[in-house]
């Protein structure tokens with residue numbers, strides 16, 4: 001089979017795709033939120049430009065799915081007859097934006113048989129069929145954790161129409177998706193009739209795949225740029241990355257790149273990457289990196305903790321010690337509680353010096369980016385083993401802070417910068433009139449400690465307010 005046919009086959013026509021992911025019909029008319037209400041008396045915090053805002057005794061008026069007014073009591077009088085959510089003593093913030101997730105992965109090894117093969121018990125095709133049929137399971141866990149927008153940066157073609165399907169929903173975060181990953185290696189983690197990895201085998205395949213993704217409604221082009229030792233393959237990979245960047249620019253889509261080595265990350269920036277979804281972990285960033293990132297206005301998503309998730313699952317550690325699992329559905333929780341058979345290779349790797357060294361390098365690189373003023377967004381890589389959709393954001397938010405980022409900077413990364421990375425900042429990321437009413441009411445101030453994002457009291461998505469308890473798995 002030619003690779004063009006291969007690439008095209010991966011990308012179904014849009015009519016099929018749009019029917020492939022149906023919103024659950026379960027929403028009652030009340031869920032559509034035509035009502036007006038006001039969140040009253042809390043301290044409003046957001047990262048609105050030109051500087052962070054902090055308004056004591058604030059009012060946020062919500063009309064339908066959008067914010068009608070957000071400011072002081074004088075600026076935003078509570079409309080007569082509006083329902084009032086009392087936020088006195090609490091903090092009202094934009095919902096968390098997780099700018100690095102994968103709906104094509106489960107949060108455990110059944111979604112990553114390339115990491116640890118559990119296919120005998122969890123056949124990959126049925127795992128993916130379940131993911132495709134019920135993304136709202138993860139959507140609920142995300143809202144429960146206070147996450148109101150997510151960027152799916154690579155997966156099966158059915159992730160693309162989720163953007164359209166979720167924009168008006170009140171029971172799922174807003175999803176923006178890149179669709180299938182263009183890859184330098186012909187990775188096998190596909191289905192016989194559907195690809196999530198499109199092998200960048202030639203210039204024409206790359207360009208056709210980018211154009212098709214655009215046609216299907218993808219919001220970005222993602223390249224999985226895996227370093228290759230062989231110089232000829234590395235040279236070809238570089239050319240393919242360049243073609244992807246060039247074609248993405250031509251069709252008006254931002255280029256996102258997975259590149260964890262310094263050389264590859266700089267090549268990604270040279271190819272025009274607007275978002276890097278991982279940290280460089282093999283070397284300290286150099287001036288070239290900084291210069292290229294600055295010239296591109298690149299946003300970096302450090303994704304510090306995903307490997308911790310792998311270690312927890314593969315070594316049988318307690319994931320719940322990292323972040324609370326009460327928002328996570330029972331089936332995923334049961335999988336996370338399993339003890340996998342010991343594997344010497346894995347044990348040796350995690351006991352060795354590499355993971356620690358890489359983490360230290362990532363953290364040092366994050367500090368350099370902060371000093372240089374390169375924008376940072378928060379993303380977890382949720383869906384990977386041990387990184388559950390939703391509450392794994394707390395582990396990442398706190399890791400960013402521990403690495404040397406101020407809580408206020410983490411706050412900006414988890415809200416406005418995430419919205420900018422996703423291209424939805426006109427609609428999300430701050431609490432301003434006209435934007436979607438996607439917000440959380442927190443017990444304590446998230447701009448003084450990233451740990452205060454844990455346990456939102458109220459979550460509002462597209463104008464529908466939930467108490468956290470309502471969002472716990474049924």
Ligand SMILES: [Zn+2]
Nearest residue numbers: 100102153381
């Ligand atoms: Zn990822």
